Amino acid sequence: MKKIKNWWMGLLLLAGVAITSCNDDDKPVFPEIPEETYDMTGFARGADVSWLTEMEANGRKFYDADGKERECMSLLRELGMNAIRLRVWVNPVDGWCNQADVVAKAWRAHNLGYRLMIDFHYSDTWADPGNQTKPAAWEDYSFDELRQAVANHTTEVLTTLKNQGIDVEWVQVGNETSNGMLFDEGKASTDMANFAALVNSGYDAVKTVYPEAQVIVHLDRGNELTHYAWIFNGLQGNGAKWDIIGMSLYPGEDPDENNGLAEWSPVDENGQTWKAQNDACIANMQSLISTYHTQIMVCEIGIPWNYEQAEAFYSDFMTKAKQVEGCLGVFVWEPECYGGWNGYQKGLFDDSGKPTASLNAFARN
Incomplete structure (x- = not known):
């Protein structure tokens, strides 16, 4: 269209x-x-905008290139985005990213014609490779109770979305689960079978509510194949189910995480440039597709907004990812962030709240 x-x-x-x-x-x-x-079909050009409602509540405004104030999701759609990703926390202290907040953002995205990815962290706060903390309400659960809690939470959130007439195309069961989730019971290095069982609890719950939704198991460091092979061999050997392998890619080295360009190097600790890391990630996609007969989604990607080669990085990666048969799309993590919001410097807006040239990489072809 x-x-x-x-x-x-x-x-x-x-x-x-x-x-x-x-x-x-x-x-x-x-x-x-x-x-x-807008044509919202085809290769997913996505944006995780989970911070958006919190930013708006704190007075952050968004502007187009001419300085006209704009609603953020509408502006991103105009600039080429066709999919939105939203994280879910179980019972966050401040309420942001809880079920109600996610539904509010999903409703906005739905009304703009976006395709939707829901990212379950199964935590009250950030879940990532080093932090997979159980929700406080689940702290004393047995393993069987944890499995049921995963199923119940997944079902409840997705049913609420469905009852609002909101379609969901992709669902992550866990976020950057490079060593499992819900530590310690679901830590993969301790008990891979437990991790697989938790994945299946989420998978089955998703399919019950949205039978056509594609379920993602998501890891970090998309340019490093070894831990993908370890996790997915382990999951496969323990009967885990998934539809898509999800990746994160944040090139360079950030010794003082998210502190901006001054603390960031485009060369990582192994001496790889961003170009080499892009190529390694693309090669890993091809290997994973071939090995596990599965599709790939880049669920998170980012580089400092003011890095002089930022647009070249995104353009290079998007061009190559689109050429991989089996790669479904690429999501930028929190592109709307600017002005050092929560210390995050890897958005696609400048310090005045205007879009940067990096968004050219996501324009419709």
Whole structure:
């Protein structure tokens, strides 16, 4: 579906055919100008905007390149994004990213025609390779109770979304689970079978609510194949089910994490440039697709917004990822962040809240 151009109205007016009826004051009534529409199909050009409602509540504004204030999701859609990713926490202290907040953001995305990915952390806070803390309410659960809690939480959130008429295309059962989830019971290095069982609890719950949704198991360091092979061999050997392997890729070295360009190097601890890391990630995709007969999604990607080669990095990666048969798309993590929001410097907006040239990599072809 191509964009609908609004300038046709002016041509009709010049031709003298626009007036179709009159109101009580005998003033001309014109047809409504059709809203611009977008093709949201195909390769996923995604944005995780989970911080958006919190940023808005704190007074952050978003602007287009001309400095006009804009609603963020609409602006990202205009700039080429066609999918939204949202994280879910079980019972966060401040409420952000809880079920209600996720539903509010998902409803906005749905009404703009976005495709949707839901990212279950199964925690009250951040889940990542080193932090897979059980929700406080689940702390004393037995392993069987943890499995049931995963199923119940997944079912509850997704059912709430479905009851609102919101479609969900992809669901992550865990976030960056490079050593499992729900530590210590679900730590893969301790008990891979437990981790596989937890994955299956989430998988089955997803399929019960959204039978067509694709379930993702997501790891970090997409340029390093060894821990993907370890996790997915272990999951496969223990009967785990998944539809898509998810990756994160954050090139370079950030010894003081998320502290901006001054603390970041485009060369990682192994001496790899961002170009080499891109190529390694693409090669890993091809290997994983071949080995596990599965599809790939890059669920997170980012580089400092003010790095001089940021646009080149995104353009290089997007071009190569689109050429991989079996790669479904790429999601930028929190592209709307700017001005050092929560210390995060890897968004796609500059310090004035305007989009940077890096968004060119996500433009519609």
